[in-house]
Amino acid sequence: MAFEDEKLVIAGRSFSSRLIVGTGKYKDYAENAAAAEAAGAEIVTVAVRRVNLTDKDAPMLVDYIDPQKFTYLPNTAGCFTGEDAVRTLRLAREAGGWDLVKLEVLGDEKTLYPNMPETLRSAELLIKEGFQVMVYCSDDPIMAKRLEDIGCCAIMPLAAPIGSGLGIQNPVNIRLIIEQANVPVLVDAGVGTASDAAIAMELGCDGVLMNTAIAEAKMPIVMAEAMKNAVLAGRQAYLAGRMPKRLYADPSSPVGGLI
Amino acid sequence: MGDSIEIIINGETQAFDAAVSVAELLARLGLPEKKIAVEHNLEIVPKSAYASHMVEAGDRIEIVHFIGGG
Numbered sequence: 001m002a003f004e005d006e007k008l009v010i011a012g013r014s015f016s017s018r019l020i021v022g023t024g025k026y027k028d029y030a031e032n033a034a035a036a037e038a039a040g041a042e043i044v045t046v047a048v049r050r051v052n053l054t055d056k057d058a059p060m061l062v063d064y065i066d067p068q069k070f071t072y073l074p075n076t077a078g079c080f081t082g083e084d085a086v087r088t089l090r091l092a093r094e095a096g097g098w099d100l101v102k103l104e105v106l107g108d109e110k111t112l113y114p115n116m117p118e119t120l121r122s123a124e125l126l127i128k129e130g131f132q133v134m135v136y137c138s139d140d141p142i143m144a145k146r147l148e149d150i151g152c153c154a155i156m157p158l159a160a161p162i163g164s165g166l167g168i169q170n171p172v173n174i175r176l177i178i179e180q181a182n183v184p185v186l187v188d189a190g191v192g193t194a195s196d197a198a199i200a201m202e203l204g205c206d207g208v209l210m211n212t213a214i215a216e217a218k219m220p221i222v223m224a225e226a227m228k229n230a231v232l233a234g235r236q237a238y239l240a241g242r243m244p245k246r247l248y249a250d251p252s253s254p255v256g257g258l259i
Numbered sequence: 260m261g262d263s264i265e266i267i268i269n270g271e272t273q274a275f276d277a278a279v280s281v282a283e284l285l286a287r288l289g290l291p292e293k294k295i296a297v298e299h300n301l302e303i304v305p306k307s308a309y310a311s312h313m314v315e316a317g318d319r320i321e322i323v324h325f326i327g328g329g
Contacts, residue, residue, distance in 0.1 A: 022329030032327060047328025048296075050269040050321065056289045061325050077328050087301070091323050094303050095296035162329065189329075211329030 008207055010184055011100055011132035011153035017042045019231045022211025029064035035214050036065055038224035043071040045102055048092045067096055075102040082122035089131060104136035112162040116143050127151045136188050139173040148183055155181055160190025163212045167196035171203055178204045194230035201234025264316035282309040295324045
């Protein structure tokens with residue numbers, strides 16, 4: 001019988017897929033849609049931007065990735081203050097009616113590291129406005145706890161800088177954040193290839209959020225499927241419980257009964 | 260012509276004959292109401308108010324939608 005995992009529950013919503021994918025950097029929306037499909041994703045992150053007034057026939061994301069089928073997770077990319085984030089997500093809520101959002105308040109253009117004091121302040125503002133906040137954050141367990149304490153519905157520490165593809169740089173911190181959390185923890189940013197996603201899940205993450213690793217692969221749709229399998233494999237390995245590491249060998253064939 | 264008014268839409272100044280409702284403004288711009296959100300002088304305009312909500316001379320309008328992002 002096939003293994004059946006429990007659902008990922010975020011702010012009272014249940015999801016079967018533990019892989020959230022971004023919708024940026026693709027060749028076009030058609031490829032983007034095919035990749036989201038291949039990844040088996042149920043949640044996609046999206047950005048809020050001005051409509052193009054000069055080219056009204058420009059393709060629109062909603063025509064390719066159906067908001068009825070995928071949960072849109074509007075982000076605050078490009079926001080540097082709490083007020084910017086609130087303004088952006090109010091518009092997102094009006095455009096689509098969603099209150100589940102991804103907060104990211106960046107502090108530095110070169111590293112795209114989150115500005116944590118401002119992230120914390122923004123999260124408070126958004127929660128006060130009734131938003132369910134999934135928060136992109138540094139891999140600092142103290143900050144992660146603070147974010148949970150003020151009411152964030154998911155903690156999303158970075159594995160490595162956004163778009164770097166470096167994989168999990170600090171597995172110890174990610175593990176510490178997971179152990180103390182009572183809300184889902186998802187690695188967001190820095191995953192480069194399938195093994196990185198599997199490692200995140202083997203650490204006990206509830207899910208992984210990625211964009212560039214799929215979008216910038218030579219074959220994004222194949223990579224999307226690889227990521228789906230990796231997240232599943234990592235999750236199953238985590239639940240199955242790995243064997244202990246030993247310094248020396250331990251034979252797999254019995255030593256008794258040798259001729 | 261001297262009576263025309265200016266409305267700033269997504270940072271661009273556009274001329275209108277007179278004050279318009281948000282619904283009229285969107286129709287003139289050829290934008291689908293369902294796929295966008297409108298902010299009028301930093302306040303959200305609910306979709307239910309598009310027909311009655313008026314935009315006057317010098318007002319600032321932001322019209323946004325969802326695009327790809329991470």
